[in-house]
Amino acid sequence: MLTRRTLLALSAATVALLAAGPLAHAQSAADATGFVVNLGNQMAAVVNGPGAPAQKMQQMQPLIERDVDVDDIARFCLGRFWRSASPQQQQQYLQLFHRMLINNIGGRLGDYQGVSFAPTTTTERDGNIWVGTVIRRPNQQPANVQWVVSYASGRPRVIDVVAEGTSLRITERSDFASYLARNGNDLNALLGALQRQAAG
Amino acid sequence: MRSLLPRLTLAASLLALAACAAPPPAGDQEAQQEYQQNNDPWEPTNRVFYAINDGLDTYILRPVAVGYRTVVPGRARDSIHNLLANISSPVVFSNDVLQAKPRRAGDTMMRFLINSTAGVGGLFDVASSLGYPQHDSDFGITMALWGVGEGPFLFLPVLGPSNPRDVTGFGVDIALDPLTWASFPGSATLGYARYGLSAVDQRERLLDQVDQIKRSALDPYATFRSLYRQNRASVIEQTRDDNQATVPAWFNR
Numbered sequence: 001m002l003t004r005r006t007l008l009a010l011s012a013a014t015v016a017l018l019a020a021g022p023l024a025h026a027q028s029a030a031d032a033t034g035f036v037v038n039l040g041n042q043m044a045a046v047v048n049g050p051g052a053p054a055q056k057m058q059q060m061q062p063l064i065e066r067d068v069d070v071d072d073i074a075r076f077c078l079g080r081f082w083r084s085a086s087p088q089q090q091q092q093y094l095q096l097f098h099r100m101l102i103n104n105i106g107g108r109l110g111d112y113q114g115v116s117f118a119p120t121t122t123t124e125r126d127g128n129i130w131v132g133t134v135i136r137r138p139n140q141q142p143a144n145v146q147w148v149v150s151y152a153s154g155r156p157r158v159i160d161v162v163a164e165g166t167s168l169r170i171t172e173r174s175d176f177a178s179y180l181a182r183n184g185n186d187l188n189a190l191l192g193a194l195q196r197q198a199a200g
Numbered sequence: 201m202r203s204l205l206p207r208l209t210l211a212a213s214l215l216a217l218a219a220c221a222a223p224p225p226a227g228d229q230e231a232q233q234e235y236q237q238n239n240d241p242w243e244p245t246n247r248v249f250y251a252i253n254d255g256l257d258t259y260i261l262r263p264v265a266v267g268y269r270t271v272v273p274g275r276a277r278d279s280i281h282n283l284l285a286n287i288s289s290p291v292v293f294s295n296d297v298l299q300a301k302p303r304r305a306g307d308t309m310m311r312f313l314i315n316s317t318a319g320v321g322g323l324f325d326v327a328s329s330l331g332y333p334q335h336d337s338d339f340g341i342t343m344a345l346w347g348v349g350e351g352p353f354l355f356l357p358v359l360g361p362s363n364p365r366d367v368t369g370f371g372v373d374i375a376l377d378p379l380t381w382a383s384f385p386g387s388a389t390l391g392y393a394r395y396g397l398s399a400v401d402q403r404e405r406l407l408d409q410v411d412q413i414k415r416s417a418l419d420p421y422a423t424f425r426s427l428y429r430q431n432r433a434s435v436i437e438q439t440r441d442d443n444q445a446t447v448p449a450w451f452n453r
Binding site for chain 1: 238405419422438
């Protein structure tokens, strides 16, 4: 039976939890924003700096590998096929995914010459911190990009990039799922396609 | 423009007879879930239209957009974009009002007035610097705010990715546009010129992104479908959450 005492105890506990929650999360929010701003500035420095595209790619790679949880994104993008894949296939897939992501980013570095970015609003959603930024490029409209930061691995890492409402993870997963559905759900077909992509 | 509506109706009825994707076998629950989530029962027909669109794009629209980007300097392209946006202001305004977003409606109205006069017919976006930000809206968003669901995915020739709600919205927007009903010597040509220029302008703004997708996606059709849906949902949510007051904060103190 819900007595007044139980109710009081419950509300006290709730208040305590709520008080603790925002404080702890406020720290993470500011921390995450700082992390994204730092990462963004480092990437912008590489893009705007001197050097050939290939050199810039080489400089970007350690940044991405360190601060973006590529494996997590890769596993998400494969969806239900990750569980049914053999350890060998999983390894191969992760390697190909890394290469594909780096290639895709590298291919676009030229478009981002002169980029600058600034943080906007940061929110928390489903245990992750969404850091909003606005990315400005010369002669282009400013773009609203949100960086989803997760502390699941202990330190902050980017697990998704949402550009104007479109999530990289969700779009990529859609792509893979559709490709697999049209190729008899054969993971080897997907691996072959990723390999061809990475090569050419 | 007036003949577009019956054509759209014809297209819609043809689609009703079109091929449907077969749902996966009842045993595979995860595949079933995926099929439901995709919400694309007309996928075979959609893919045919995508292929047609892709051909039209590769051989006609994209080269024209590339040429447009090469020949016309950036400032001029921005001015043309501003002009086209200004011409569409009445439609955006009508939708703002129907969505019960007074601040947005006010912004659109002020933009139209300021840009048409001080901005020389809309070529220069003076209103933004005066505190009236630009936004787009269409009847598809209005219907979404009224609670109409998007329905299954539709890939239409020429119009591209869409869904029953947004296609209807597109039709209503044409009816809401005063220029559709204006009849003066040369109005038809002007109408075609405007829509043609609008298509080239939009295509040029998306040149890099579309190229990137076609280069790196394993299934561009599915990628465009996903992007369209996500972007649409984001825009609708943004509009829904935009509840700014019509009067400045100091007025209420």
